[in-house]
Amino acid sequence: AASPAGMESSQVAVVGSGLIGRSWAMVFAAGGFKVKLYDIAQQQLTSALENIRKQMKELEASGFLKGSLSAEKQLALISICTDLKTAVDGAAFIQECTPENLELKKKIFGQLDLIVGDNVILSSSTSCLLPSKLFTGLKHVKQCIVSHPVNPPYFVPLVEIVPHPETDPSTIERTYALMKKIGQSPVKLNREIEGFVLNRLQYAVISEAWRLVGEGIISPTDLDLVMSDGLGMRYAFIGPLETMHLNAEGISNYCERYREGMKLVLNTFGPVPEFSGETEQKISQAMSEKIPVVPKHLNARREWRDECLTGLAKLKKQMSSN
Ligand code: NAI
Incomplete structure (x- = not known):
């Protein structure tokens, strides 16, 4: 067989x-x-x-x-x-x-x-x-x-x-x-590492999101929009490294142009958040106002998310065969 x-x-x-x-x-x-x-x-x-x-x-x-x-x-x-x-x-x-x-x-x-x-x-x-x-x-x-x-x-x-x-x-x-x-x-992965790769990237994003909201720079719902209507739009198709490559004349040119700026910003990142206390309350309240924490609302939103992902999968298939 x-x-x-x-x-x-x-x-x-x-x-x-x-x-x-x-x-x-x-x-x-x-x-x-x-x-x-x-x-x-x-x-x-x-x-x-x-x-x-x-x-x-x-x-x-x-x-x-x-x-x-x-x-x-x-x-x-x-x-x-x-x-x-x-x-x-x-x-x-x-x-x-x-x-x-x-x-x-x-x-x-x-x-x-x-x-x-x-x-x-x-x-x-x-x-x-x-x-x-x-x-x-x-x-x-x-x-x-x-x-x-x-x-x-x-x-x-x-x-x-x-x-x-x-x-x-x-x-x-x-x-x-x-x-x-x-x-x-x-x-x-060539060898094991805590969080593997996906969660390491995810936690890097979550932790900066948490700090920005915690420091009162932006509201929780606007923070999410930065990803869903901004970064996420291209991340569904190209990764962060290819993004660098395309946002300048290749990687080396990107580094030449943005190296110092990136390091300046990255050096202002705070410590690992506690994920508790006031910031937790603030984010929890904002999210619960949008999607109440009861099965009916959570499930409806999950279904909608899965529909979006299905549509996106279809679009990705179309785009890759072009
Ligand atoms: P779950 O709680 O929905 O399902 C676990 C199932 O295992 C239950 O049906 C339970 O009856 C069964 N079970 C318990 N003891 C058992 C045993 N001795 N033998 C056989 N079955 C047994 O959990 P879920 O969310 O499906 O997670 C499963 C694994 O997948 C976990 O290791 C989780 O970390 C991983 N995972 C979960 C993700 C998520 O978002 N839920 C994403 C990626 C991975």
């Missing part, structure tokens, strides 16, 4: 059926993979399947379903299971999506380590736990890797691939190829 992306089989297991596990299941099914979705809570699995069905039907109706198979065919690829051994049996790739808790994840990888063979890839969705914390000491450490998605992975394709120092290069390559195959956008 054909083995997609150098995989032994076209079957994957998703361990944990919460927010991220559901989305991964949809992404793999869109890529034509058979998915076994595992959880310790039967009720989580049932609600995951219902939710996936609903989402796929809606996506199909609006023309945004990923992949070449119909929603029914994709749904038929996903099955649920509360036995870990059955879930991973025959899988070429296992994506772990359990709560962000080091002890729990270590326990799960310890269990997996005892039941898997030498070819399967053990991959974690963790947002902040380092591979050296998660995988050290496992018999199958060469097959272990972090594949950190961005929420919601179905609409935001980036995946940060972060190896353990002992991860085999072939594990990195196979994971990278698999992510490409299912339509995600993988990037490789």
